[in-house]
Amino acid sequence: MSNFVGVIVSDPWLHSQFTQVELRGLKSKFLSAKKETGHVSVGNLPSLMAKLKGLKDLVAEQEIAETLSVSYPETNQELEFESFLKAYLDLLSQAAAKLGQAKNSSSFLKAATTTLLHTINESEKSSYVAHINSYLGEDSFLKKYLPLDPSTNDLFDLVRDGVLLCKLINVAVPNTIDERAINTKRALNPWERNENHTLCLNSAKAIGCTVVNIGTQDLVEGRPHLVLGLISQMIKIQLLADLNLKKTPQLLEVIDDSQDVDELVSLSPEKLLLKWMNFHLKKAGYKKTVSNFSSDVKDGEAYAYLFKALAPEHANTDIFNAKDPNERAKKVLEQAEKLDCKRYLSEKDIVEGSPNLNLAFVAQIFQHRNGLSADAKPISLSQMMPDDIQVSRDERAFRLWINSLGIATYVNNVFEDVRNGWVLLEVLDKVSPGSVNWKQASKPPIKMPFRKVENCNQVVRIGTKLNFSLVNVAGNDIVQGNKKLILAYLWQLMRFNILKLLKNLRYHSQGKELTDADILNWANSKVEGSNRTPQMDSFKDRNFSNGLFFLELLSAVKPRAVNWKVVTKGENDEEKKLNATYIISVARKLGCSVFLLPEDIIEVNQKMILTLTASIMYWSLRNSRPSEVNSNVPELLAEDSPTQPAAPSDTEGSGIADNISDFDNAAPDTPQSQNNNVALGR
Numbered sequence: 001m002s003n004f005v006g007v008i009v010s011d012p013w014l015h016s017q018f019t020q021v022e023l024r025g026l027k028s029k030f031l032s033a034k035k036e037t038g039h040v041s042v043g044n045l046p047s048l049m050a051k052l053k054g055l056k057d058l059v060a061e062q063e064i065a066e067t068l069s070v071s072y073p074e075t076n077q078e079l080e081f082e083s084f085l086k087a088y089l090d091l092l093s094q095a096a097a098k099l100g101q102a103k104n105s106s107s108f109l110k111a112a113t114t115t116l117l118h119t120i121n122e123s124e125k126s127s128y129v130a131h132i133n134s135y136l137g138e139d140s141f142l143k144k145y146l147p148l149d150p151s152t153n154d155l156f157d158l159v160r161d162g163v164l165l166c167k168l169i170n171v172a173v174p175n176t177i178d179e180r181a182i183n184t185k186r187a188l189n190p191w192e193r194n195e196n197h198t199l200c201l202n203s204a205k206a207i208g209c210t211v212v213n214i215g216t217q218d219l220v221e222g223r224p225h226l227v228l229g230l231i232s233q234m235i236k237i238q239l240l241a242d243l244n245l246k247k248t249p250q251l252l253e254v255i256d257d258s259q260d261v262d263e264l265v266s267l268s269p270e271k272l273l274l275k276w277m278n279f280h281l282k283k284a285g286y287k288k289t290v291s292n293f294s295s296d297v298k299d300g301e302a303y304a305y306l307f308k309a310l311a312p313e314h315a316n317t318d319i320f321n322a323k324d325p326n327e328r329a330k331k332v333l334e335q336a337e338k339l340d341c342k343r344y345l346s347e348k349d350i351v352e353g354s355p356n357l358n359l360a361f362v363a364q365i366f367q368h369r370n371g372l373s374a375d376a377k378p379i380s381l382s383q384m385m386p387d388d389i390q391v392s393r394d395e396r397a398f399r400l401w402i403n404s405l406g407i408a409t410y411v412n413n414v415f416e417d418v419r420n421g422w423v424l425l426e427v428l429d430k431v432s433p434g435s436v437n438w439k440q441a442s443k444p445p446i447k448m449p450f451r452k453v454e455n456c457n458q459v460v461r462i463g464t465k466l467n468f469s470l471v472n473v474a475g476n477d478i479v480q481g482n483k484k485l486i487l488a489y490l491w492q493l494m495r496f497n498i499l500k501l502l503k504n505l506r507y508h509s510q511g512k513e514l515t516d517a518d519i520l521n522w523a524n525s526k527v528e529g530s531n532r533t534p535q536m537d538s539f540k541d542r543n544f545s546n547g548l549f550f551l552e553l554l555s556a557v558k559p560r561a562v563n564w565k566v567v568t569k570g571e572n573d574e575e576k577k578l579n580a581t582y583i584i585s586v587a588r589k590l591g592c593s594v595f596l597l598p599e600d601i602i603e604v605n606q607k608m609i610l611t612l613t614a615s616i617m618y619w620s621l622r623n624s625r626p627s628e629v630n631s632n633v634p635e636l637l638a639e640d641s642p643t644q645p646a647a648p649s650d651t652e653g654s655g656i657a658d659n660i661s662d663f664d665n666a667a668p669d670t671p672q673s674q675n676n677n678v679a680l681g682r
Helices: 012-016 020-037 042-049 061-071 081-099 122-136 154-161 163-172 190-206 216-220 224-239 249-254 261-266 269-284 301-310 325-338 347-352 355-368 389-404 422-431 449-465 475-479 483-505 516-526 542-546 548-557 573-590 598-602 606-623 662-666 671-675
Strands: none
Touching (some): 012 081, 020 081, 020 216, 042 061, 042 081, 122 224, 122 355, 154 224, 163 190, 163 224, 190 216, 190 224, 190 573, 224 355, 249 261, 269 301, 389 483, 422 483, 449 483, 475 483, 516 548, 516 606, 548 573, 598 606
């Protein structure tokens, strides 16, 4: 049971400047410094602040000392936590000024959900509200609250119960959340509200959103910068869903015959959208290359040429003759209306170069009229996408798992993005801190091929030390993109992560390595005595396919988790799928960070079944013991105690992927603080 209610700051304005994850990290660092000397004084701050996120490598200790001396001339003056926070914000402002740029809290392009200096873009807010009104206006539950007025804070009030965000995830990627798992009563209690937000955050990760620095308490409070950042990512995922070769093979037209198709496969959706846009601009006679959705489109000329290429029937020479950017932007939007494109942006947004809204605008144009031929170039599908459906699922699993860890590099395609070795080194450093020798690693962009081999050789060496099965595997196999070996390595890395987490929670193992059999035995012991499902022989037992075992397991670790009225008998494929989708949503609602698909349960994918079971086991063990908050040495129970309904938490439930941001580099390196960065499954 978790009873953590968040770090409380008495000053409302000061409290609003930080997320709970940030506050927890700063509080931990502050208390550590106080523990060493008995108090925190102004003189202690320079060395402390210089290591914090946003200041490290930007502001020197001497500069920090000089800045602090203005407000605190006495170096021996003792500071309380809130004064420490205020000093930190002042220094962040100085660092931002030094960089010569303001930080923005929500960005499509960077997929960020939070910063420390928060600004709200009213145009983005209005566009997102219009999007919600359009796509959810007829929803049976939400229609009584919609349409929202963009000029008010109704949006931030409505997200507090978690229903809106869950529904928006299903708009972005249909059927991600089984709506039977959403709490939709008119008046939700704190536990039910927390469950919805936990379901939302874990599901958001499962569709590719970055939620490393956001917790359920932040959503309960309706923090504007976090809400808009999360919504922007969901809308981005929805709008860019077709920007890949699998959905739109005609995109092969945008590359030259001499180019490697693998290069196109590895491009992020944003870069692929830019490539598509430049392809049409070149055909229309535009002499420049658009490299971003901000400064390169703010004069409106690129849009004028894009519409000339895509919609010659609506061609209007006036748009080229317009001298005033505002007038040209107005005519651009008039042409967009003729193509039935929703207006995500205004004339002002074009002229000011809003990157989020311009990206949304171009993505909408692509959805309505991509201008590509109906037939793709003749090319082997094996060149464009993974070898088979199972490989595709596994690639998706590991991609989402890697991105959920909070590493610096965002992975768009596992098979391409790991070939230089850097991503794998980042992941290894997360799951096995200290294992990577960064002095021997080369950071992208890497021009010399042998540097990539060096990175991958280190990846193999570390894997060998972790007892991975890597017989006859060399770094060059990864560089060459051997899919079978890459998937095998990543599976062993994920499994190592799982067993390490569980071992750390169960001190009574007395150093004994946990095995797959231990996880299976634990699960069987939990559902023992059930009259609905038999015991499981292994993780490839076909009896798993109807889903009843997992529903019993979820019910055993938290009795109120499963609504048995909506469970089927699992006697045919349709009933099995209903159960499987419900299992995934209930597990995420509980707090388990899993990425598997319903098909993995129905077809009994052994690897994904193991990760699902282990994630539920981790949640059960972690929540059957006293809270570990603000404790350097976790108190672990030798045996599971009866589970109780979890109290509202500021994290994404108490799941296996309570991702702590880089901010928590400020926290002590306890086993718990290290382990909170990990997710399981697909």
